Amino acid sequence: MATVVKEPSLSVVDGLDGLDAVVCLVHEDERPLGGGAGFVDFRLCGALSRALASGFFAGAPGERLLVPSEGRLAPPLVFAVGLGPAASVTALGLEHALTSARAMLTRAQVGEVALAVPSPRKLAPADVGALVASAFVKPWTAGRVVVLADGAVGAACRAAPGAALAVDSQRAGG
Numbered sequence: 574m575a576t577v578v579k580e581p582s583l584s585v586v587d588g589l590d591g592l593d594a595v596v597c598l599v600h601e602d603e604r605p606l607g608g609g610a611g612f613v614d615f616r617l618c619g620a621l622s623r624a625l626a627s628g629f630f631a632g633a634p635g636e637r638l639l640v641p642s643e644g645r646l647a648p649p650l651v652f653a654v655g656l657g658p659a660a661s662v663t664a665l666g667l668e669h670a671l672t673s674a675r676a677m678l679t680r681a682q683v684g685e686v687a688l689a690v691p692s693p694r695k696l697a698p699a700d701v702g703a704l705v706a707s708a709f710v711k712p713w714t715a716g717r718v719v720v721l722a723d724g725a726v727g728a729a730c731r732a733a734p735g736a737a738l739a740v741d742s743q744r745a746g747g
Contacts, residue, residue, distance in 0.1 A: 576710050578730045581609035581689065581721040586616055586646065589687050589719065594650040595642075596674045597621065597689040598667075600659040601632035609689025609721030610653070616645045621653055633657055634666055637677055648687065652677060662693035664700055671708035684716035692726045702729025 579585045586609070589595065597610035599621070606614045606621060614621040620640050624630040630638040636655035642648060654674045656662050678686055690705055692698070701722075710718050710733075722730045 576718040576720065578720045578722060578727055580723045580727050581612050583612055583615065585721065586612040588647075590647045592648040592685045592687055592717070592719065593683040594652060594678060594681070595646065595648050595687040595689065596652040596654060596678060598656050598670055598674070598691055599625075599630075599632040599653045600656050600662070600691055600693075602658045602660075603632075603691065608691050608723055609687070610691065612721075613646065613651060613689060617642065617651060618645065621651075624653075631655065634670070635673070637673070650681070650683070652681075656691070656693070659691070660694045662695055664696060664704060667693060667696065667701065667704050668708045671704060675709050675713060679715065685718075686713075686716070687719040687721055690720060690722040690726060690730065692722075692724065698725035698729040699732075700729075701726050702731070702733040705730050706733035 595613055597613055599610055605611060624638055630636055632655040634655055634657040638653040640651045642651050654670050656670050688709060705720060720730050
């Protein structure tokens with residue numbers, strides 16, 4: 574299956590044609606949402622932010638949320654998966670969130686998906702890239718994966734061994 578890493582931007586989020594869903598990994602204490610999740614939330618007119626502000630979804634480990642895109646994004650479904658506080662996300666916690674996201678998407682019969690990956694403060698970008706590759710991309714067999722990751726995490730996802738991640742030339746703001 575084809576996998577591409579893209580640096581998140583509004584134009585990239587607007588170009589997610591042909592995908593069934595977007596899944597955003599969300600920190601419990603990152604407000605406003607950043608990276609790919611921030612751009613997705615912007616296109617959803619703040620639906621993720623409202624769920625977070627109301628306490629309906631906090632971004633805690635193990636939490637999951639489904640929001641219909643209602644035509645604001647090409648993919649009809651947007652999932653959020655909680656990671657917990659940014660400074661305390663461990664490799665095991667990230668792996669659990671990625672595995673949980675993959676299982677949730679499989680149950681929802683999602684084929685092609687975008688995965689918005691934030692930059693956990695406690696983990697090295699290379700570790701994040703390796704976990705994205707091993708816990709999500711490599712075992713995903715349902716269809717195409719577009720990884721939305723910026724900066725060092727995006728570079729690490731592109732360089733992760735064993736996932737056949739392709740480089741996409743589209744950059745932020747482009």
